[in-house]
Amino acid sequence: MADVVHKIVKTNYFRLVVIINDKGEILHIHGNVKQYLSFVEGRIGANVFTVARRGLPMNIRLGLRWAKQEGKPATVEVESFKDNKNTRLISIHVHPITLKNWETQLFLVLFHDITPQQGFRISPSIIDTIEDL
Numbered sequence: 001m002a003d004v005v006h007k008i009v010k011t012n013y014f015r016l017v018v019i020i021n022d023k024g025e026i027l028h029i030h031g032n033v034k035q036y037l038s039f040v041e042g043r044i045g046a047n048v049f050t051v052a053r054r055g056l057p058m059n060i061r062l063g064l065r066w067a068k069q070e071g072k073p074a075t076v077e078v079e080s081f082k083d084n085k086n087t088r089l090i091s092i093h094v095h096p097i098t099l100k101n102w103e104t105q106l107f108l109v110l111f112h113d114i115t116p117q118q119g120f121r122i123s124p125s126i127i128d129t130i131e132d133l
Contacts (some may be wrong), residue, residue: 003069020048068107
């Protein structure tokens, strides 16, 4: 799994990557995701919906549902995501991936800060790269 994530990060310059299964269970994390996911002291529930910061679980679930049903990438913009310091606009991208030797569908979850002027798009070459893994 780490090799696949490294290839995705290296090829596409993603800093924050979370790989989950169709139930939202976290299988791998790359990068410092503490702005978006919060792990507290004690037993860790490795489910993205329980560790996602306030305001994100519903949006991640919406992106995952779309990606599962349509078999296509889904992007959800969160207009007023509030972390400890700021309120900002972020984009959550959920991309279905199929890895060799895995029985279940997996999903790549990407978090990206955006400004209203900037926008955010995943290029078609990224989709080709991920599907080749």
